[in-house]
Amino acid sequence: MVLYIDPGTGxxxxxxxxxxxxxxxxxxxxYWVKIKRMFSKKxxxxxx
Amino acid sequence: MNEDKILKSSFRDxxxxxxxRNNTIFRQVNLSYEENxxxxxxxxxxxxxxxxxxxxxxxxxxxxxxxSEAFIIIKPVEIPFISYxxxxxxxxLKDAALTTLKIQSIALDYGMHLKDxxxxxxxxxxxxxxxxxxxxxxxNKENQPWEAYRQFCQHFLAPLVLMSYRxxxxxxxxxxxxxxxxxxxxxxxxxxxxxxxxxxFIHLFLHAKMQKNYExxxxxxxxxxxxxxxxxxxxxxxxxxxxxxxIKGQSSEWINYYSFSNYSDEAFEDKxxxxxxxxxxxxxxxxxxxxxxNGVFSRIAxxxxxxxxxxxxxxxxIELNYLQAKKxxxxxxxxxxxxxxxxxxxxxxxxxxxxxxxxxxNTDIVIALALIHHLAISNNLPFSYIGEYLxxxxxxxxxxxxxxxxxxxxxxxxxxxxxxxxYSEEYFEKEFNKFFRIESKYKVTQSDRIIYLMKKI
Numbered sequence: 001m002v003l004y005i006d007p008g009t010g011x012x013x014x015x016x017x018x019x020x021x022x023x024x025x026x027x028x029x030x031y032w033v034k035i036k037r038m039f040s041k042k043x044x045x046x047x048x
Numbered sequence: 049m050n051e052d053k054i055l056k057s058s059f060r061d062x063x064x065x066x067x068x069r070n071n072t073i074f075r076q077v078n079l080s081y082e083e084n085x086x087x088x089x090x091x092x093x094x095x096x097x098x099x100x101x102x103x104x105x106x107x108x109x110x111x112x113x114x115x116s117e118a119f120i121i122i123k124p125v126e127i128p129f130i131s132y133x134x135x136x137x138x139x140x141l142k143d144a145a146l147t148t149l150k151i152q153s154i155a156l157d158y159g160m161h162l163k164d165x166x167x168x169x170x171x172x173x174x175x176x177x178x179x180x181x182x183x184x185x186x187x188n189k190e191n192q193p194w195e196a197y198r199q200f201c202q203h204f205l206a207p208l209v210l211m212s213y214r215x216x217x218x219x220x221x222x223x224x225x226x227x228x229x230x231x232x233x234x235x236x237x238x239x240x241x242x243x244x245x246x247x248x249f250i251h252l253f254l255h256a257k258m259q260k261n262y263e264x265x266x267x268x269x270x271x272x273x274x275x276x277x278x279x280x281x282x283x284x285x286x287x288x289x290x291x292x293x294x295i296k297g298q299s300s301e302w303i304n305y306y307s308f309s310n311y312s313d314e315a316f317e318d319k320x321x322x323x324x325x326x327x328x329x330x331x332x333x334x335x336x337x338x339x340x341x342n343g344v345f346s347r348i349a350x351x352x353x354x355x356x357x358x359x360x361x362x363x364x365x366i367e368l369n370y371l372q373a374k375k376x377x378x379x380x381x382x383x384x385x386x387x388x389x390x391x392x393x394x395x396x397x398x399x400x401x402x403x404x405x406x407x408x409x410n411t412d413i414v415i416a417l418a419l420i421h422h423l424a425i426s427n428n429l430p431f432s433y434i435g436e437y438l439x440x441x442x443x444x445x446x447x448x449x450x451x452x453x454x455x456x457x458x459x460x461x462x463x464x465x466x467x468x469x470x471y472s473e474e475y476f477e478k479e480f481n482k483f484f485r486i487e488s489k490y491k492v493t494q495s496d497r498i499i500y501l502m503k504k505i
Contacts (some may be wrong), residue, residue, distance in 0.1 A: 004061050005164055007195035009267045010258030015193040018250055019278030022285060 052114055056400040061164070063183040067114055074111055075122050081183055082119040084160075088185050093158035097179070102151050104173065104180045125173075127180060128334065128355050128382075129409075132402055133167040133203070134222040135384040135392060137367035138211050138295045139374075140177075141219060144170040145204035145290050147177040152194070153283050156276060160185045161192075165200035167228070168402070174379040193274050194282065198259075201251055202228025205290065209252065210234060212293040213242050216363045219385075226396050231256040247289035298364065311495045318493040323415070323446060324348050326488065326501045330444045332412030338388055338441075339419035343369040343381060349415070350380040357411070361387035388419075389427050406440060414442040417499075420476070421450045425460045425468055431479035439483040445502040449476050453496050473498065 053068045063081035067074055077085050088094050097103035104124050111121040133141055144167060152162045163186040170177045194200075203222075206229040210218035214237065221229050235256045242248050311319075327335075327349055335356040337346040342365050346358035358381050360366055369383035386392065391405035416438060423429045438445055450457055452471060461468075477486065484502035491498050 003163065003195050004063075005195065005199060007193070008198045008259055009262035009265050010260070011198035011201075011255065012193050012195075012267055012272065013262060014250070014255055014258045015197055015278070015282055016272050016274055018285065019274060019281055021250075022281045023278065026281065 054114065056397065057168070057402065058181075059397075059401075061181075061183060065114075069111070073124060073126055074109070075106070075124060075182065076114050076118050077120045077122060077183060078117040079119045080117065084186050085119065085183070087160065087187050088182070091158040091160065093155060093160055093185065094182075096154060096158070097151065100150075100154075101176055102147060102154070102178060103182065104171075104178050106182055122182065124180065124182065127171045127173050129357055130171060130403070131382065131384055132222075132392060133207070134219055135386060135405075136219065137363055137370050137383065137385060138208070138216055138219070139367055140172070140370050140383075141167070141204065141211075142208055142290060142293065144177040145200075145208060146287065147179070148200065148204065149283050149287050149290070151179055152196075153280065155185055156188070156279055156283075159188050161188055161194060161279070162186075162196050165196035165203060167203040167222070172382055175373055175377075175381065188276075191272055191274050193272060194279060197282070198231075198255075199228060200286065201231060201255060204228075205251055205286065206231060206234040208290060208293050209242065209248060210237060212295055213238055216295055216298055216367070219363070223392070223395065226401070231259060245289075245292075247285060247292070251286065251289060295367070311492075311497070315492050315494045315497075319417070319448075319497070319499065320345070320348060322490045322492070322499050323417070324352075326446050326499070327352055327354065327413070329488075329501065330413050332444065334411040335413045335415060336409055336411045336441055337415040337417075338386075339416065339422065340369065340383075341365045342372065343383060345415060345417055346381055347378070349413075350378055353380065354413075355380045356382070357409070358383045359386035359388070361385065361389075388423065389429075406437075409441045411442040413444040413446065414438055415446045417446070417448040418450065418456070420447065421454075421457045421460060424471060425457065431470075431476055432482060435480045435483040439504050443504050444487075445484060445500070445504070447480075447500050447502065449473055449498045449500065451496045451498075 051069070055066045055068065058065045062078065063084070064075055064077040067076065094103070098105050104127070106122040106124040109121050109123050113121055133144070136144065147170060148162070148165050155161050162184050164184055169179055169181040169184060171180045207219050207222055210221070210229070231252055235253050238252070243253055323345055332354050335349045335354045337343070337349070337356055337358045340346050340358040340360050341362070343358040346356045349356045358369055363385050366383045366385045373381045373383065386405055394400060394404045394407070395402045420434065423434050424431060451473060452458070480502065483505065485505050486500055487503050488501040489498060
């Protein structure tokens with residue numbers, strides 16, 4: 001990389017870590033939403 | 049003939065620079081930036097950002113280049129007043145931060161990103177934060193994390209978190225630290241509870257630690273796996289970190305100023321109408337209101353189509369002023385935190401990267417209401433010093449003189465010896481006559497206050 005500002009080695013590595021960790025959270029969040037949707041569907045059928 | 053002046057505010061980036069020719073601002077785009085510049089235009093990113101009002105528009109010109117490295121000279125739309133982040137209130141800085149993230153997010157969709165995230169690249173234009181550096185975009189490369197991430201945290205996140213968790217006055221640290229507040233310093237100033245916020249923990253505490261750990265180490269960037277969705281995740285996370293910040297519960301002595309003022313509604317209305325009359329007489333196109341509080345009098349000028357810089361030294365008064373302007377969609381007001389007794393200095397290399405407040409102000413009319421007693425009595429300033437200073441800010445002056453008989457002045461003298469023997473209407477006029485000619489004088493009804501219209505001599 002040829003950059004005119006110093007990005008900072010720590011700042012670069014940290015972004016890799018954040019992306020990794022948050023990526024996993026995003027993945028879980030996706031499932032969580034699906035599960036919630038399943039329950040809300042059930043509730044809907046119960047209400048009917 | 050050759051009166052081109054290269055502005056030192058843009059020397060860091062070799063993609064180009066800003067210069068002034070015949071009082072017009074131009075930007076030279078260098079050959080080294082040609083590919084990126086062409087991509088900015090051809091990808092449609094430029095049009096998208098202009099459409100959303102996020103980038104300052106420019107036109108391509110045939111102007112003579114400054115140096116042989118030139119690819120093209122562009123002429124950006126001129127911003128009426130360049131302000132700096134230490135002059136912005138909490139919400140102004142917050143909006144500037146969110147604008148930067150929005151631009152970065154959109155740029156990613158067009159195969160580009162922001163190569164810098166300096167708060168100085170954002171200016172308020174028609175009250176909206178816009179990016180003024182058209183050379184900030186770079187074509188994405190594979191596996192490249194955001195190189196401006198650290199700068200973003202130092203310029204935006206850090207001061208906002210300090211303002212939110214400690215005190216709104218913390219933005220003044222930006223005056224000292226030109227490239228944003230160093231993160232190792234920020235974490236020392238934050239309370240322990242800030243660590244319990246996941247976002248702040250990673251972007252500030254962990255970030256500071258990582259910086260320290262890798263201080264002198266290089267990095268093989270090929271080892272990093274990083275793609276577009278990762279970049280989006282980080283922007284999204286920074287956005288929610290910033291959106292969640294608030295300054296609830298902080299108060300100031302000036303916020304209720306008008307509800308506790310010592311004069312009647314009639315006097316207040318009378319004062320408003322004489323100010324309006326004076327503005328009609330002068331017909332200015334630009335104004336500066338000093339000690340504007342929440343901007344009641346600035347708005348009289350704005351409503352007449354006058355671009356008005358509305359200054360006060362109280363950061364919360366400026367916050368209210370800005371929020372109100374946003375709510376009512378006022379375009380001609382620019383609220384700024386300015387302490388007149390110690391206005392913004394010139395900072396950076398050779399003291400010429402960022403200009404002083406006085407260097408930047410050149411208006412048609414200066415409005416200074418309920419201010420003279422604070423300067424002359426609280427700050428012990430001689431009338432002649434005040435007159436000499438105000439003369440340099442504009443052609444005309446609307447100024448209010450508040451005599452010693454006024455309860456506000458009495459309050460200022462309550463706990464101190466009255467050494468201000470010469471504080472009188474006659475002496476005020478005598479001293480101001482050295483710099484101004486009094487055009488009109490009006491005594492406000494039901495009060496001892498006098499409003500003058502003066503013209504610079």
